[in-house]
Amino acid sequence: MSGPLDPIRSVKFKLGLLVAASVSVAVVVATFGAANDVPMWLISPVTVTLALAVTQLLASGMTSPLRQMTVAASRMARGEHRTRITDTSRDEIGDLARAFNAMAAELEQVERQRRDLIANVSHELRTPLTAMCALLENLADGVSEPDPAALRSALAQAERLSALVSDLLDLSRLDAGAAPMEPEPVAVAALLESAADEFRYDDRDVTIAVTVEPADLVVEADAARLRQLVANLVDNALRHSPAGGTVTVKATAAGDDWRLEVADEGPGVPAESRDRAFERFGTLAETEGGGGTGLGLAIARWVTDLHGGSIGFVDPEPGRTGARVLVTAPRHPSPVPTGTSKEIPMAPTRTPASPPPQPPLTPLPSMTDSLFGGFWPDPGTPGRPRLLGWALGVGVLAGIALPFNDLGLGTFLVLMAAGLLMLFASPRRREPFTITCALLCTALASVAVIRDAEWIVILCLMAGGGLATVALTGARRLPTFILSAMSWPLAGLRGLPWLSRTLRTLTGTGNGIAVLRTALWSLLGVVVFAALFMSADALFAEWFGALVPDLGSADFAVRLFVAVAIAGIALAGAYLALNPPQVETVRWDNRPVAKRFEWLVPVLVIDAVFIAFLVAQAAAIFGGRAYFERTTGLTYAEYVHQGFGQLTVATALTLLVVWAASHKAPRETAADRAWLRGALGLLCVMTLLVVASALHRMSLYQEAYGFTQLRLLVDVFEGWLGLLVLATLAAGWRLRGAWLPRFGLLSGVVLLLGIAAINPDAWIADHNLDRYESTGKVDWYFLAQLSDDAVPTLESRLGADRDCVLTAVRPDPGSWLEWNLGRSRAEHLGVTASVNAVYDDPCPGQTAD
Template sequence: MSGLLMDHVTSVKVKLGLLVAISVIVASIVAAVGAAGSVPLWLSIPVTVGLALGVTQLLAVGMTSPLREMTAAARGMARGDYSARVSASSSDEVGELARAFNRMAEDLAAVDRQRRELVANVSHELRTPLAALCAVLENLVDGVAEPDPVALRTALDQAERLSALANDLLDLARVDAGAARLSTTEVSVAELLERAVAEARVAGRQVQYDVRVTPPELIVPADPARLHQLIANLLDNASRHSPAGGVVELTARTTGSGWRLEVADEGPGIPVADRDRVFERFGTLTEAEGGGGTGLGLAIARWVTDLHGGSIHFVDPAPRRTGARVRVDLPSEPKHHVHVIRKAQEPVMTKPVETPAPVVPVAQRPPESGMDMLFGRFWPEVDLPGNVRAVLYCLGVGVLAGIVLPFRSLGIGTFVVLLAAGAAILTFSVNRRSRFTQACAALCVLLAATSVLRDAEWIVVLCLMAGAAVCMAGLVNGRTLPSFVAAGVSWPLAGLRGLPWLGRSAQAVKGLRTSAAALRTILWSLLGVVVFGLLFASADAIFAEWAGAIVPDLEIDTFVLRAFVTVAVGGVVLAATYLGLNPPNVDTGSGPVRPVARRYEWLVPVLLVDAVFLVFLAAQATANFGGHEYLERITGLTYAEYVHQGFGQLTVATALTLLVVWAAARKAPRATTADVTWLRASLGLLCLLTLVVVASALYRMHVYQEAYGFTELRLLVDVFEGWLGLLVIGVMVAGVTMKASWLPRAALLSGASLLLGLAVLNPDAWVAQHNLDRYAETGKVDWSYLQGLSDDAVPVLAELPDDVADCAMADRERSDDDWLEWNLGRDRAQSLIPAAPTAMPTTCVSDPPR
């Protein structure tokens, strides 16, 4: 539809102006609606940008499609296919270019057709006299007539060469005619190869032939004459380019889908860039081609392979070998393929014809889009069809989120939306059968369940963020830390990369024959539910209450917000679904790491770091054994101030130690036993010292909390430091086994699991309990901080004596949640919270926070 609207515009500049104007208008309208509906900016801006990009893609696809079709058609012409034509419906400069391209393609097709007809005519005219000449010369050579052996042998050699040329030309004419039939029978591969080798030895070239067939009794259905022709051309090509005394290997073996034939020589080989060109007819690489030196042998070999439904191509030589190696894969049952050079089949004719080739639109393979060129090898999109079902699933999740999430606290409704989103994403993921992806999915479900378990939003949000990171890593099936980072970056980029796929999905709707019937069914169903629902709601108060709990409030302000939430959540889920359908190449890496040439280049820095750690631990021991008086005399700090001063630095030092170990392990050579021993000893010592630093950091935080109180942040930092220590232990295990490929995934899953464990621990209740224990011992507590804890801490705070209970429970109100907001933490607190909020008594004395 967008293409038809733009087709009548006669200027590309005007089209671009209209595209920009329409996109700006759409963005302005969406932004204005969002502002009128009091939609927050953090939600309004991404939805506006996303809709503007979608409109731009919808309008631009019709403008750029002729250019993409021309690119695909030009590539087909490079392969000898001149039948493709470009859609030229627009009236602008691109349309004129498309029409000129079609005229050029027709001219090239006519020239190519005339060339093929000339080859067929010449072959037909030369074959009969050459056959007669060969017969006469054979009689002379056999002694039937008086011969001059030298002259007659020379004449016979030349006649046979011309005969081979004529046969090749005729075979090529059959290829260009468009079709040839197979006469299949059961063929013994070993006998066929031996016969072909015996004929190749007659040529007298100084090479040896090594034939291997696995299993030796291999029998395949094939056309023996065509297959013999294929093998003969390949052997001739290999023996021609092998050095004197060289070996030509001829192997055949079964595969999962058929059988494979390989011919390898010890010649100069074929450059990778030229391996496809050697199969071209009348190509420029005739020295590399076979077929009796005519430059047609490999073209005929490809033709025979195509007739059997197989494939042929040159591959790299075997390890520690040189030369060329051609591989032919043939199916277990010949598919009787018709080797088609053009869509319109033409018989071989002896007179020129002027019938133009029919117009065939370029629709066999999606042309390369601008997104393909933008993302390149990092994120290719090969033959990914549109998926209407995936788009509808994601839209359904967005609608569910628009109904459930606005104006509600975290609870059952949030968990249901997250489950629906995860199910939609995992259903279409290409890696859904991977064990790592399945483990990530299970962990994501547990992390999402914290929205039902805990009222403390800080831990729930952290768990949901960790779940998102784990989900992205599982979708791309990453294995390294850089791949996890690339997966996280790819999620928002998927909204841009997936625009062409979204366009194909939208176009696929037009081809669904049942779409109209399905749409009618949905409309009639909704109408029936609305009509009878309104009648029953007005007739029965209980039914009205039930309906009110399900049907959201659809006033104009709330409707706008729900619409924005629908688009935002649906778009986020759709981007993740595309990421699962077409994950980027996140584990390509930058190639093998080159170790340093001398051991001291990495060992000296590591040993110096070890020395710094030893000096630091000596200082720690001095502080511990010297006592508080020694510490205050030397530093002027109390012990609590001393331990608080260095906790952050120790945490950073632990993380940097992991970086040092990673860098040293990558650059250290491992060629000798001494190299490995030094690597294990130096890095193992560093890891042991790091574990002592981790223990020191945790002890410092414990002392500081005992002195100044417990908080959520301090507890979270404790868990983070403990996780770093766990990673150090994992590094030590990897150093013992010298295998670390498992470590990045283990680090990701263990970090998310520790965060989940913290949520299960009920951190707000833990912080409240330890602060109250400190209050019982010292009489010091920060009542204001305890009041700010979530309802998860209420069961602990409710155990306080009556004279101080109001100090912790002041200003706390009962929540009025519906069933979609039900949450275990809030539900347990409801009966313990006073019915009416109370103010903090003046007798409550708070210890100032530090």
């Protein structure tokens, strides 16, 4: 696939263009947002996201050749030489890619020749060796007599082996470039007669006829190599000639060239086999019934190339049959300085007409692989255009429903669309834990439709996001819960390669830049011509204005930024669901300590501190308030207020200590397990007493100073910690606590839903009014700040003091996207809580708690 910057011939210029484009996009987006009063917390992430997207789009293909080379080099090290890399870029990296491909092609050819050589040499050597061993074994066992015929047969096999070894040595010298050419005047007639004489006195009943025209033909050639050429051609012709046949050797002059023909009367060579006959071990046994090593013609071809000529099989002369080899060479090759030699490498083996198919490439490592490593691999996750379209739809819905509307039905619809997107993309969507989390997330999102108190709605939304990441990643431990929560924002970076693959899939051919270019030109055409027609025709301007939003308005700018931001978040969540990080593969050092005292002594010390604290608590209870105030110098209210936060932290730290000790304590022996249960069990029991003390203090503090959202939250949080301590006791008794982290997560979510279910603002208002009726003290200012969820309670409980916190309002239907039950009930009553009422007419019992 070619990249958008491939035609540029300089890497430096590419990088400069890339930086300029990214910075330009960032400046334009940030300026547009600032000019339309978009909040900076919304401008920043959108600007960074769009700049990264432009960078990813323009940088596509810039570094892929380097990453492909990494994969190809590792495959070539394993012996796979068919891998090729993309070389469409015209810069320095593209030049390197083309050089790499050329090197890979050469190595592939060399490797193929090496394998063919080993296979064929093994085959050719095995035949004479097998025959010779069988003959010698018969002679040694006395099966055959050592008569002249048997010895001649053994000699023939030995000579065949010797000839084969000689040919192999010649080829090795040729391949190494160690076979020089030393041209000199050579009388062709004498050379041919001498070569023919070597074969006229063997056992083959074949006549050799030599003809030279003119008879005094002299050529410039390497005599030894030329004699080797003739000998190999004549030997090949003799082996394929029938008994009583004739081998014709003819040399003629042809201008500045000369020709050598060697013809026999055998079966001949089919046209489709003529080129293959000159390859190494390219024997013609299957066509002519002959034998041989298949190296003679390959050496003949090399000698011909060495002299600057050509060789090949041609059709026999009219009226004749058999094979006919024609060699054409210059009579006077290029001159060579005295005392030097000319070395020409042997012609490579003919490559096939069509190269063998390449094996499938290993998925290329993306630029983010080095950052995330094995923690978050991306094995070429295929593009999913449907998920991209769904995420964009979630962004458009968010741009319509969220800006300028309070949390309500629109918020719920956006959350459900995003949640369904991630659930649909997740391969874990059928697991019981994932289904449970999906139901809880739906319940958390529905709080936006039921409650008007933003603090509980936001807490539920944050809890839903964290719960969704745990469900998508399949985390099971507390550290992996944290990694899962961090993975959603990181998915925006990790998913960039997947986004590129999705865009390539969407465009069909991978021309993402072409699609973007087309979209920009189309948008420009619409803007230009629409502006002209709107200025020319008022009716068209009215129609067009009704269909298209005002692109320059602040309202549209905010909606656009929200849409882009939410679409990016939804797309990151979709990638997180589709390819979650391997959080459970991250391991810490959980090896037990070597000695028991290494974990036991610190735990026993903490136990002792807890015992001392509980003794002090008992003394404070039984000694009475006078003894406490005399001893500490603090009032009881100050004492209660001072201690609750510290006790909450102590409870959380105790759970951390239990977790760490349980991972470090050895469990091999019964004594180890007994000490583990005893020390940690005692610590958990004393922690339950601390939890009870903290809850008691908070109860006293609320009775003295009133009830608030924060005090309710910390009360529930401390109770949740106490529940976790009880669960830890149960897990510790059986020494099996794999279920404990998920139990803690789900129980926390359920408790948060429980807070939302009791209508917390109404519950707080009700208890503060109970305190007002019993003590005459209340913070009207605080009650006036409560959400509309508390309005029905305040309306029903307040009599003459009703105007201290409630103000009559005219029902405002507002947008259906911001509807929720709390606001609807307040609007039905026609009142709302108002801070201004307190200052207009101070009310009795006002406190500043």
